[in-house]
Amino acid sequence: MTQNLLEVRDLNAYYGKSHILHGVSFDVREGEIVSLLGRNGVGRSTTIKAIMGDVPPQGSIRFKGQEIVGRKPHEIAHLGLGYVPENRDIFPALTVRENLYLGQKHASKCGRWSIQDMYDIFPRLAERAEAPGGVLSGGEQQMLTMCRTLMGDPDLIMVDEPTEGLSPMMVEHVGKLLVRIAERGVAILLVEQKLTIALKISQRLYVMGHGQMVFEGSPAQLQADAAIRKEWLEV
Template identity: 40%
Template sequence: MLKVRDLEVYYGLIRAVKKISFQVEQGQIVSLIGSNGAGKTSTLKSIVNDVKRKGRIYFEGHNISKLNTPKVIQSGISLVPEGRRVFINLTVDENLRMGAFNNDEKFESLQESMYDLFPRLKQKRKQLAGTMSGGEQQMLAIARALMCSPKLLMLDEPSLGLAPKIIGEVFDIITQLKEDGITILLVEQNAFAALNISDYAYVLENGEIALKDNAKELINSDEIRKKYLGA
């Protein structure tokens, strides 16, 4: 579904991602794991053309490298950014409306689908997003991204700053989305949680892919356990 070839990401003269290649097959959860500064977020931003980059990106067989961000999203890719970034001065309903900017004709049915998936949001649909808990904001950020009916959903650090119980809920939702037919590209510093639900994973170190394998193999790797799982 997604193929990234020879990707480089630059911030000024600094090369944050160094000619990496990877792919995501349809129906999979694929994780990018690694320490802070490894290039994970930059990789996701590059796919939606939000950073200066070189390389080629293919989605469903089409080269989308030169598409601007709105066109990339319209092609079927959606990103839940790190830190959630909900519109804090808008209600839950209004945030979902913003997510459906290119899908307005399906807004009402999609909205009800989101409230079925996230019952907690339905209870707070008229509440300002800025007054909600971190976990509720993360659920809203995911729901907002789903409002454009993506084929590929990219999630950047969805567990960041959340309580363990809420992290479990968020990862259950990610698993449910896969079962519903949405392909997932997951960036996550909680390597154990990410590998536990993933089909395949890539380990980034200093902007390069250091390891790649089936998630079950990586979770049992001594090197991964020492570096990222605290074993």
Template identity: 40%
Template sequence: MLNIKNLSAGYGEMPVLKDINITIAQGDIVSVVGSNGAGKSTLLKAISGLITSKGTITYNNESLHALAAHTIVQRGIIHVPEGRKIFPEMSVVENLIMGGYLHPKDRKGNMERVFALFPKLADRRNQLGGTMSGGEQQMLAIGRGLMGNPKLLLLDEPSLGLSPLFTEVVFNAIQSINKSGVTVLLVEQNVYQSLKISNKGYVIEIGSIVLTGTGEELLNNQDVKKAFLGM
């Protein structure tokens, strides 16, 4: 589905990603884990066309480098950014409508789907986004992403700053979104939870992939245990 070869990217003169190779098969949950500043968000921005990059990114055999960010969204690659970035002055429903602007015909069905996944959003449908708690805003950010009919969902640190309870809600939601047919690329610092639900994982360190394997293989890897799991 998504093939990344020899990808490099950065900001101005500063290189961040070096020679990244990642393959995502349709239906998978793939996670990219690594410490702060490793380049995880930069990778998602390169895929969704928010920054320029070198190398190749092909999605269903089409080069994403040839496409503008808004066209990449139309292809079904939906980016849920780090830090939620919901619209604070808009209600829950209005935030969801914004996420579904390309698919007005699907709006009602998609909104029902989001409310079924996150009943709390249904209870709070008229509340302003900015007044929601961190965990509720994360649900809203994911819900807004789902309104865009994702085929490939890019999730940037969905569990960051959440309580254990909300973290569980979010990871369960990711699994159920995946079961409904959406391929997921998950970027996380919560290494244990991410690898546990992933078919495949990559460890990124200072802009390079240093390790790859199935989620289970990486969870049992000594270096991963030492670096990320405190074992």
């Protein structure tokens, strides 16, 4: 039985006086892909920002058995928790290769991923290795952001809306990349709006509504639960 890598219990978060997360609890196990679904504005992005320390969390967040509430984002990252934000936070003036090197946790030693691994997984990055990050397409920038996060050798990566605004072909690429990441033993917490990709690649799914978890189960269980899909997911 695989162990829980991330354990979130009774997580609350606020923006000013607005209470956004109301007692959120969930787990991510070693090496699994877990998707966090829900409509815009229900608190999915706030959940991963609170885990990362970008939004002050209240409650308990344990990563690899350690309580991380109160730690700074860079300290959390150094424990092995990677975060791929929705805004594709690359350095536009630096080349693709330089962006990837910046992701390395330790410049002197390689983790489980090398720059060559990144090029093998997504050959387009190899073709654009010396191009500035700012000239890449949205899909290429998304791949670069994810690959740069992997260069920090995380045990778990949280990926916020990676397919937003991408062409169907790039969505397919992102899905395949996520599966390959998980095959290397890296757990993934995926915040996603596209039900199809989440159902296809996840082992388990959670659905959020109004800052709370309203469903937990397998892709098959969610597909069988028309009432949950209609109330919390369908537009």
